[in-house]
Amino acid sequence: MFPNLIIVKKASRKEISVLSKxxxxxxxxxxxxxxQENVAKFGIPEEYVRKAxxxxxxxxxxAAGKATFYLALEDQTIIGFAQTILKNEGTAELDRIIVxxxxxxxxxxxxxxEKVVEDLRQxxxxxxxVKTGKYEExxxxxxxxxxxxxxxxxxxxxxxxxxLELVIYRLDLKxxx
Numbered sequence: 001m002f003p004n005l006i007i008v009k010k011a012s013r014k015e016i017s018v019l020s021k022x023x024x025x026x027x028x029x030x031x032x033x034x035x036q037e038n039v040a041k042f043g044i045p046e047e048y049v050r051k052a053x054x055x056x057x058x059x060x061x062x063a064a065g066k067a068t069f070y071l072a073l074e075d076q077t078i079i080g081f082a083q084t085i086l087k088n089e090g091t092a093e094l095d096r097i098i099v100x101x102x103x104x105x106x107x108x109x110x111x112x113x114e115k116v117v118e119d120l121r122q123x124x125x126x127x128x129x130v131k132t133g134k135y136e137e138x139x140x141x142x143x144x145x146x147x148x149x150x151x152x153x154x155x156x157x158x159x160x161x162x163x164l165e166l167v168i169y170r171l172d173l174k175x176x177x
Contacts, residue, residue: 006079006108008115011069016062019069019078020055026100027053033101042133043162061085070115072099072108079103082112084120087129092120094130113146121173128173134165143169 011019026034027049039049051057061067065086072080080099084092094116099108120128132139134153144150148169156164 005074006111007073008111009071009073010115010119011062011071011081013059013062015071015078016058016069017055019071019081020053020058022078023053024050034098038098042158042164043160044158045160048160067095068119070112070119072103072112074103080108080112082116084116084128086125090126092125092128094128109142110146117171117173126173128171130169130171131166132169134167140167143171147171 023034026032027039027046029035030040038044039046058067058069062069067086068084070082070084071078078100080097080103082097083095085095086092094113097109097112099106099112117128128148129151130143130148132143148171150167151170152168154166154168156166158164
């Protein structure tokens with residue numbers, strides 16, 4: 001039997017609504033891997049998470065032209081997503097790539113990243129930055145494997161009062177001739 005086809009695409013307004021609902025349900029389960037790896041690990045308060053992934057806030061960010069969501073779909077079901085934020089006319093930030101645990105380590109994160117890179121190149125964006133936790137070895141290996149170069153380390157003070165040690169990477173998108 002062949003594995004199901006994975007489609008990666010920009011999210012429509014309706015799909016952003018579905019994504020918001022799915023994330024909020026997943027993040028309600030404090031024992032879930034999604035919650036543990038994306039909320040508990042960083043000490044993020046629940047109200048902050050609910051607000052960050054509320055449909056109205058996701059849609060507002062897209063409508064303002066600041067954020068773009070990319071979905072990985074299998075049989076019309078969201079199995080992962082990426083979000084970019086336009087920082088300025090030449091730089092975008094890859095704010096997050098999340099592949100839901102039951103679909104991890106199957107190349108889906110790489111497919112999402114490839115779609116992000118393709119889309120941003122078409123828009124004339126020159127580089128992508130990404131911030132990851134200093135001790136998140138899996139994420140750091142992923143970005144390094146995909147051509148990102150570490151540009152600095154910094155400690156930031158999150159809005160919820162925690163200090164986070166981050167590593168910042170950059171990927172230059174200049175087209176090869």
